[in-house]
Amino acid sequence: MFIRNESFKTFTRHYPVVSIILALNIVVYLIFFLDKFLSTGIGYTIVQFGIGYNLLIHLGEWWRLITPIFLHITFSHVLFNCFSLFLFAPALELILGKWKFIIAYLGTGLISNIATYFMQPLQFSHLGASGAIYGLFGFYLYMVALRRDLISRQDKTVITVILVLGLIMTFLTPNIDILGHLFGLLGGFILAPIMLFRVKGPHTY
Template identity: 50%
Template structure:
């Protein structure tokens, strides 16, 4: 389920949404490496920023999902998406997978806004949406055993547990986004999964 054996062209054909997500975030990261004032201004206008959201800049609930702080950040999140998102894209279909990915990312960013009341707080990263995908997997493990085998269920539980532990150990982590992303994914999972027997 999570073993990737496809070549590059086959991966793009089978998982176009996952490919597009990774390409968008890599392209944005490369653009913001350019030492241009315009790029600095553009980044500042779309980064997750509680003060901006409070002033009606609603797009800041979406755009941070595709932004990353440094190479290690984008590498880790991109590898996580490439490894764990394709199975959900195949399971849900392109439109529902994209909707679920964006929805969990937005839930994570809304929680960041409402729970972290500091209006100067800024954040970037796909982690909230990635934890949202694991929240969907967690729902599948608990309530939809017809969609996943026991070995992959154990893998999901293990990775999610490690991810939660690392959330509290590492510094500069948006803990609220991780937790609410996972909870949000589990809560919205029934809206995107096909009913048993269909």
């Protein structure tokens, strides 16, 4: 389920939504990065327009509950999140289908950011796809716990280890939106039974 050995062409054909999300994350990061040298102001403007800033959300800029999902300003951040998407998102796109996967990804990211808005101070700001990625892990957690027909024993072990390590790092790594991670995970776990209701296992990848 989580072994990726497809060619670029095969990957983009089989997982078009994941491919688009990866491309958006990388392109937006590169615009911001290159702007440091080109000084066009475009990268800075994109970040300032899209960052999840609670005070501005409070003042009515509700798009900031979605746009942070596609924003990264450090190489390590975009690398880790894109690598996680590359490994773990394709199987879920196959299981759910394109449109349900879009709803799952954006929905859990939205849940994460709404929780951050209501539970963090107005001066709190955040960006990154981590809430949505933890939302995908919430789907897998549901499979491990209650829909074992959708996941093999080996993949169950992989997910369990990754989740435990991810949660440990959430609490140990500085400048992490802990609530965003936790509510993204919870959001995925809540949405999973609704979106997986008609999905039959086992699946072969």
